[in-house]
Amino acid sequence: MNFSRFQVPFPIDEPYAKKVAYFSMEFAVHQPLKIYSGGLGYLSGSHLRSAYELRQNLIGIGILWKYGYYDQARNPDQTLNVQWNEKIYNFLEDTGIKFQIEIHGHPVWVKALYLNPETFKSAPLFLLSTDLPENDYVSQTITHRLYDANVATKVAQFILLGVGGAKLIDELNFNPDVYHLNEAHGFSAAFYLYRKFGFNKEEVKRRLVFTTHTPEEAGNEKHNLDLCYKMGYFCGLPLEEVRQLTGTTGDQFDHSLSALRFARLANGVSQLHGEVSRKMWNKYEGICEIKAITNAQNWHYWADKQLYNFADTHNEAGFIDRKNYLKKRAFEIVSDQAGKIFDPNVLTIVWARRFAGYKRADLITRDKERFRALMANTKYPVQIIWAGKPYPVDYPAINDFNFLVNLSKEFPNVAVCTGYELGLSKRLKQASDIWLNNPRVPREASGTSGMTAAMNGSVNFSTHDGWICEFINHGNNGFLVPPVDYENMSTPEQDAYDLEKLYDILENQILPLYYENPNVWRQIVINGMRDVRWQFDSNRMAKEYYEIMYK
Secondary structure (H helix, E strand, O other): OOOOOOOOOOOOOHHHOOOEEEEOOOEOOOOOOOEOOOHHHHHHHHHHHHHHHOOOOEEEEEEOOOOOOOEEEEOOOOOEEEEOOOOOOOOOEEEEEEEEEEEOOEEEEEEEEEEOHHHHOOOOEEEEEOOOOOOOHHHHHHHOOOOOOOHHHHHHHHHHHHHHHHHHHHHHOOOOOEEEEEOHHHOOHHHHHHHHOOOOHHHHHHHEEEEOOOOOHHHOOEEEHHHHHHHOOOOOOOHHHHHHHHOOOOOEEEHHHHHHHHOOEEEEOOHHHHHHHHHHHOOOOOOOEEEEOOOOEOHHHHOOHHHHHHHHOOOHHHHHHHHHHHHHHHHHHHHHHHOOOOOOOOEEEEEEOOEOHHHOOOHHHOOHHHHHHHHHOOOOOEEEEEEOOEOOOOHHHHHHHHHHHHHHOOOOOEEEEOOOOHHHHHHHHHHOOEEEEOOOOOOOOOOOHHHHHHOOOOEEEEOOOHHHHHOOOEOOOEEEOOOOOHHHOOHHHHHHHHHHHHHHHHHHHHHHHHHHOHHHHHHHHHHHHHHHHOOOEHHHHHHHHHHHHOO
8 A cells, every 4th residue: 555645545426536535533434443432433434434335535634542532441340431442443454554644833743644444444544642752641642532531631632633633644645625624623633734725724714614513602612722822823923913814802712613613614413503613603693504414324234234124025024033033132231230030022222322411411301200111111112311421621521421320229120231332322223213312402413313312213202303393203213202381481591391291102103103002113113213224324424525615
């Protein structure tokens, strides 16, 4: 492999000839490569798989995290224990490329590793590491932990992804037509390109597109302007010039807002999120147009093909048997972790995704009486599984996780699993009859986990947010908490309304249907599988990026 004149090593399809470099802080390509935390990584991993399937001229630029996000283990009492274990990746190739970038006033060595497209059937992926003997210990730690809690380390990571990524592309002589930032983490690339193209902002703008994933201003990364300057984020540009280029007025540097002012085009990740983003950012001057491309997941990687085959050939017995087998197999993991034997004939609810306050993992448990009655119901029995990783220093989210662990000890039909990564994610989707998704509206930009659940014969039950607004037809392919005027509700009012509706739909629609009308239930499952098949397959999404963002 010649890395000094790099070309995508497979024939390119004509509509996708334009060269694209796709920057992301995390990529969830396959279980053995643990360099992701949640939805952003799942999305970029599916994007790379679809770029490979469609033969697109696209390469991924990311970081090789020595300890990953973290390993989710347990304390002696079963509560969450955060572990940092070194990862070994013999399947990555050393490109032989080494170069220096400046961070905090001194040179840091960077090396590039390569994930061959044929290893996991994805677009070429280059991963940067500073974990080299040539670097001092502090520089080595830049690529130790994804989203390091130390602010200076995090800014250094942003510089590595942006400046280091843009410099790597020059080392490869790849010369992309488009630099695509998946979130603003790699925005420092814009300053490197600004210098490269003769301090001409328009030349950078022509090449830069930006995907935003955060539907509220507070959630977008901001750092002290002086800190960013001292760390070398602006590639040596004087602060006055930085302020002028990005429109920064205060002492906080807003990465997303600056990206919106530097990019030719930006996009939200669902139609609703596009609207929310335009409303949120349009009060600022000088931002680019914000379009919407709804996130999607890679069908070939995620879907259970046998379930689809039985559905397509109207083989009812085969379909029932296959779903039963998938549940049984997943329940082996539950019994191994929780010591509980779950029944494949019982309606199984799964809530599994990244733990964050607005996602309300514990919502269904907040009405204690109703929850106890639900778990004790012998006419319509229910099993519930929770799983997901909180950010390792998000103590309220860890508290929620531990609350559910302790609650599960009281019930034989409740389990909390650890190690929620790609492998467990797929198994739990296959285990579930109901994929429960109850974020506070409109705080979920897209929330793609329900797509892959539907691809494995699970029915989405959700609040009206993110991609769900484009998918659910209540009672036909899923179930929806009916939206109300949330904007004029307080947070406790919103939570109370959603909780009441959730129980109402579960007790009066879902449970009777599952147990008393299995044929109609199965039709809802199959409708969901069919409706998600094309519209929410990442091949559609990867195609739209070329048609809308890169053209």
